[in-house]
Amino acid sequence: MRQFNRVPCIVFVWLAISLALLPSIARPLTRDDQQRLDELARRILSHKDQVAGYPVNQETDLDGFYAWYTRLGLQRSVMNNVGDPRKTSPYSLNTHAFENEVIDDFAELYGFQPGKYWGFVTASGTDGNSHGIYFGRKALASKAQQAPILYVSEEAHYSIKKLADVQNLELRLIKALEMGQMDIRDFERQLDPERPALVVVAMGTTFKGAIDDQAAIRRVLATRHRGPHYIHLDAALFGGFLPYASGDGWQLVHQQIQRFDSIAVSGHKFFGFDEPMGIFITTQDTFRRLNPFHVPYLNDAVPTISCSRSAISPLKFWWKLHATPLSALRQQANEMLDGAETLLARLRETGIRAWKNPYSNTVFFERPDAGVMRDYDLAPEEDPAFGKVAHFVVMPHVDAVLAPFVADMKRWKARTSSPASTTLSPRATPRTAR
Numbered sequence: 001m002r003q004f005n006r007v008p009c010i011v012f013v014w015l016a017i018s019l020a021l022l023p024s025i026a027r028p029l030t031r032d033d034q035q036r037l038d039e040l041a042r043r044i045l046s047h048k049d050q051v052a053g054y055p056v057n058q059e060t061d062l063d064g065f066y067a068w069y070t071r072l073g074l075q076r077s078v079m080n081n082v083g084d085p086r087k088t089s090p091y092s093l094n095t096h097a098f099e100n101e102v103i104d105d106f107a108e109l110y111g112f113q114p115g116k117y118w119g120f121v122t123a124s125g126t127d128g129n130s131h132g133i134y135f136g137r138k139a140l141a142s143k144a145q146q147a148p149i150l151y152v153s154e155e156a157h158y159s160i161k162k163l164a165d166v167q168n169l170e171l172r173l174i175k176a177l178e179m180g181q182m183d184i185r186d187f188e189r190q191l192d193p194e195r196p197a198l199v200v201v202a203m204g205t206t207f208k209g210a211i212d213d214q215a216a217i218r219r220v221l222a223t224r225h226r227g228p229h230y231i232h233l234d235a236a237l238f239g240g241f242l243p244y245a246s247g248d249g250w251q252l253v254h255q256q257i258q259r260f261d262s263i264a265v266s267g268h269k270f271f272g273f274d275e276p277m278g279i280f281i282t283t284q285d286t287f288r289r290l291n292p293f294h295v296p297y298l299n300d301a302v303p304t305i306s307c308s309r310s311a312i313s314p315l316k317f318w319w320k321l322h323a324t325p326l327s328a329l330r331q332q333a334n335e336m337l338d339g340a341e342t343l344l345a346r347l348r349e350t351g352i353r354a355w356k357n358p359y360s361n362t363v364f365f366e367r368p369d370a371g372v373m374r375d376y377d378l379a380p381e382e383d384p385a386f387g388k389v390a391h392f393v394v395m396p397h398v399d400a401v402l403a404p405f406v407a408d409m410k411r412w413k414a415r416t417s418s419p420a421s422t423t424l425s426p427r428a429t430p431r432t433a434r
Contacts, residue, residue, distance in 0.1 A: 049401060050375060052377060052392045052395075053390065054393060056269060056395065057271065058395070060272045060274045061323075079095060080094060081096060081099060083295075084303050087299075095311040095315050101318060102121060102279065102314055102318050103279065107281055110239075112281060113256065118303075120279075121279055121309075121310075122280050123306065123309070126163070128263075128279065129159055129163060130167075132234075132280065133169070133200070134305055135262055135290060136148070137198060139289045142291070144195075146195045148230070149172055149198065151191070152171070152202070153174050154174065155202070155205040156206070156212075176205070178385040178386075179355070180207070191221075193226050196228050196230070197230070198229070199221070199231050199232070201214055203235035203238045203239055207381045207389075207391055208355070208362065208364055209356070211359060211360075217231070230286075232262045232264070235263055236265060236266040236269060236278070237270060241361070242333075244333040246334055261282060261286050263281055264278060273317075335399070339398070342402070346402075350406065353366045364390065365390060367380060367390045
């Protein structure tokens, strides 16, 4: 009898301990913790419209999304887009259907043949580039026994160098012209005519906003290369706005015109999301050559490098595309490019050396003092042709700070100008500069 009574006693003790622990798990934040968070929020919100040195769009406009999300209580669920979004997943709490609609919209925008593409919503632009390199390597391995060589401009995004190292690929950095485009003659010199070629094309270099010449790259591959090749477009920023801008820029990211094999585009740059995300799209032929491992646990293969993937990012992308009129996207794209032209002209009017590439929303110029750099979060660079420079990326949120920025630059120039410092070297005004 005594032994029988021990059971309810043990249960009672367990319940008492559990109840005693619950308040410590669900306790409210301390006043100091709340104050730290509030100070962080105030600092970010007070300065976000001044951030001009990095390609992010601070006009996120996701109030409606979060109102819907919290009204229905989705924050109390764990969703996961693991697996191939085109296949039925045994984990039903996913947003694959919305993810596929996002990819369908962008596949049409980038000129992929209907039904002959595959893609997914990525965690970032680098995630998209990682998949471009991985898919390219697997596609080339299905056509040749030799390992490919990865070719990329020295002024392309720094992540490509890291990704080549991570994927154990031989990397050949191609020299860049003064304004940042890949030097096609150096590409021709460094190209191995026999080994498979994996070429990453920069659609807007990190600092100068230069675009590599895809037609020239294809010509070299056609005339100087005998093995298979794969072309991936790193279009993190430019792939967002070029399809919506007036003029012929849309052709540069059109798959059937440029014949690239895959493309990666960021979502948090032009489209204005509050966290990194993006898209990756490739051809069905490339996807078919992937040969991914079959995962019985998920009832299919997992083609992505990452396993668990955000289910919220595709929802945000879908929301943005459905809540934003096409006319608004076109207006934003054109206003960015017009703003960059205006900024270039205003800086030059004040005597500041400044440059901009075609189709670019990035203006780079002689570097101001630390105060101006800090006030506008400007990105620094030291260039062999231009010296110490900084750049301003014209995004939709910076309209109100263009005039104050030019005024600050004018005051800085007046403080530092002298006959010696205003003398331009021949290399400071390249023929390709606008």
